[in-house]
Amino acid sequence: MNAGIRPSRVEAIWLGLLPFAAILALWTALPHVTSYPAYKLPPVSAVLQTAKESVLDGSLLTNIGASLARLAIGFVIGMALAVPLGLAIALNRHVADMFRPVLSFLQAIAGIAWVPLTIIWFGIGNGSVIFVIANTIFFATLYNTVLGVETIPLALHRAVRSHGGRGLALITQLVLPGAFMQILLGMRTSVAYGWRALVASEMIAGSNGLGYMTMDAVQWQRVDVIVLGMIVIGLLWMAMDRMLFVPLERRTIMRWGFLQR
Amino acid sequence: MNAAVASAPVRPQSPRLSPRVARFLKGALGVGLLLAAWQISVPLVGMSPYFYPAPSDVVVAFGDLIRKGVLPVYIADSMGRYALGVGTGVALGIVAGIAVGLNRKLSLALSPLFKFLFALVEVAWIPIFVVWFGYGIKTIVLALVYVVFFPVLYNTLLAMRTAPQVLANAVRSLGGSGFDVLRYVILPAALPGMITGLRVAAGFAFRGLVFAEIIAAKTGIGYLIFEGTQTQQTSRTIVGMIVMGLLWLAIDQFYLRPFERATVQRWGLTVDAAQRT
Numbered sequence: 001m002n003a004g005i006r007p008s009r010v011e012a013i014w015l016g017l018l019p020f021a022a023i024l025a026l027w028t029a030l031p032h033v034t035s036y037p038a039y040k041l042p043p044v045s046a047v048l049q050t051a052k053e054s055v056l057d058g059s060l061l062t063n064i065g066a067s068l069a070r071l072a073i074g075f076v077i078g079m080a081l082a083v084p085l086g087l088a089i090a091l092n093r094h095v096a097d098m099f100r101p102v103l104s105f106l107q108a109i110a111g112i113a114w115v116p117l118t119i120i121w122f123g124i125g126n127g128s129v130i131f132v133i134a135n136t137i138f139f140a141t142l143y144n145t146v147l148g149v150e151t152i153p154l155a156l157h158r159a160v161r162s163h164g165g166r167g168l169a170l171i172t173q174l175v176l177p178g179a180f181m182q183i184l185l186g187m188r189t190s191v192a193y194g195w196r197a198l199v200a201s202e203m204i205a206g207s208n209g210l211g212y213m214t215m216d217a218v219q220w221q222r223v224d225v226i227v228l229g230m231i232v233i234g235l236l237w238m239a240m241d242r243m244l245f246v247p248l249e250r251r252t253i254m255r256w257g258f259l260q261r
Numbered sequence: 262m263n264a265a266v267a268s269a270p271v272r273p274q275s276p277r278l279s280p281r282v283a284r285f286l287k288g289a290l291g292v293g294l295l296l297a298a299w300q301i302s303v304p305l306v307g308m309s310p311y312f313y314p315a316p317s318d319v320v321v322a323f324g325d326l327i328r329k330g331v332l333p334v335y336i337a338d339s340m341g342r343y344a345l346g347v348g349t350g351v352a353l354g355i356v357a358g359i360a361v362g363l364n365r366k367l368s369l370a371l372s373p374l375f376k377f378l379f380a381l382v383e384v385a386w387i388p389i390f391v392v393w394f395g396y397g398i399k400t401i402v403l404a405l406v407y408v409v410f411f412p413v414l415y416n417t418l419l420a421m422r423t424a425p426q427v428l429a430n431a432v433r434s435l436g437g438s439g440f441d442v443l444r445y446v447i448l449p450a451a452l453p454g455m456i457t458g459l460r461v462a463a464g465f466a467f468r469g470l471v472f473a474e475i476i477a478a479k480t481g482i483g484y485l486i487f488e489g490t491q492t493q494q495t496s497r498t499i500v501g502m503i504v505m506g507l508l509w510l511a512i513d514q515f516y517l518r519p520f521e522r523a524t525v526q527r528w529g530l531t532v533d534a535a536q537r538t
Contacts, residue, residue, distance in 0.1 A: 015369045101288035117502075196384050204475060235377075
């Protein structure tokens with residue numbers, strides 16, 4: 001395994017760790033150099049202590065699990081509704097022309113702006129948060145699906161038609177694979193919006209989860225919890241991006257030569 | 262030939278509308294249908310306006326907000342914050358991107374940190390900004406600067422790496438200075454990255470603005486959206502959402518797209534499709 005790593009890569013990793021080490025050192029040294037109230041920035045030890053406690057009593061894992069479960073449920077609902085509807089809209093040129101302005105408008109307001117309404121409709125908790133995520137994913141995916149079908153080159157369309165493809169064959173052979181690329185390309189961005197919407201709506205309308213944990217700590221003046229929440233939110237997104245979307249993009253899009261770099 | 266070209270606009274089926282107008286009319290029909298469906302669904306749902314206001318309620322609320330002069334002030338406040346935050350973020354991101362990108366070691370060293378800070382969404386910073394700076398414009402603008410800074414910086418850095426060494430060598434061998442290399446090779450190479458970063462950032466920042474205003478403001482569109490439901494005036498919330506959507510479409514149409522056209526497309530540089538919203 002290690003033999004495969006080129007020296008430049010090792011160098012990159014070492015260099016990349018330096019700034020983190022510097023920030024950690026500065027953060028550790030800061031309370032000794034200047035005096036500022038501890039409720040503004042917790043010492044490193046306090047964050048570590050809180051991390052340890054919340055891992056041991058299971059509350060951190062519960063919150064992470066709750067957030068990820070909501071993201072997954074919202075994602076599945078949003079995608080499951082948006083792709084068929086998007087295909088249905090896009091198959092007819094007139095219908096697509098009709099819905100495009102409405103869709104780009106709804107996409108513009110998708111997400112966090114719905115939270116006040118969802119609080120009225122579903123109350124504080126799971127319902128509101130899942131609605132907001134599903135809503136974000138739904139409109140982004142719907143827009144991408146319509147766009148995906150529309151950007152299929154006319155030549156391909158004619159080629160399928162001239163070979164006698166129509167009806168279902170047209171959909172399975174041309175429309176689905178053609179739109180698939182745009183849907184996949186859009187997915188990373190739409191999940192990025194969904195993730196923000198998740199954290200944000202948990203802060204306003206959640207009863208648990210990472211966003212709730214971080215915002216709730218403000219009123220108890222627990223900066224250690226806030227900082228811990230931030231670190232976990234950052235790491236989780238990096239992990240998701242790396243483990244889900246980067247390989248997905250590599251396996252599908254780059255392999256089929258869709259993405260020119 | 263000439264005759265054919267001249268007669269092209271006047272087609273045999275002359276009563277047909279130009280495609281642009283036709284598309285606009287169809288789009289307007291779509292909007293009209295949506296509004297009609299909404300209005301018709303109100304008696305079917307049968308809920309109080311607090312739960313499910315009708316379009317007519319929203320129109321009344323809109324007129325009310327305009328007459329009292331609330332809406333123009335809120336829009337101005339929101340757009341002022343947005344312009345300030347995005348402008349500062351873009352300027353800082355480009356300058357920092359170029360400064361870091363010129364040095365390969367520095368760029369290698371800082372990239373993972375930037376990546377982490379990019380992943381640490383601005384939304385997650387709001388609680389600690391509130392602790393540090395309280396509720397108000399400082400927290401909002403800082404969150405916007407943050408959310409713009411990293412995509413612009415990161416994409417600028419990535420794009421600078423694509424600057425062809427051959428061209429830099431060519432400029433050098435023709436007697437160009439280091440500044441010439443920057444001016445004629447590196448900056449043009451970095452430009453698509455900056456624009457990509459700006460496009461991604463502008464979208465995130467707009468949602469970020471609304472969220473920050475929900476949490477930390479007493480004016481603005483986000484506040485209007487939040488306050489409407491708090492005071493049982495749900496139609497005001499909807500006015501806020503509609504204004505928000507229209508503002509974004511206007512920003513996209515009148516600022517982002519022309520800007521992109523004037524820079525990237527004109528010079529034949531393409532923006533990586535994966536990064537686009």
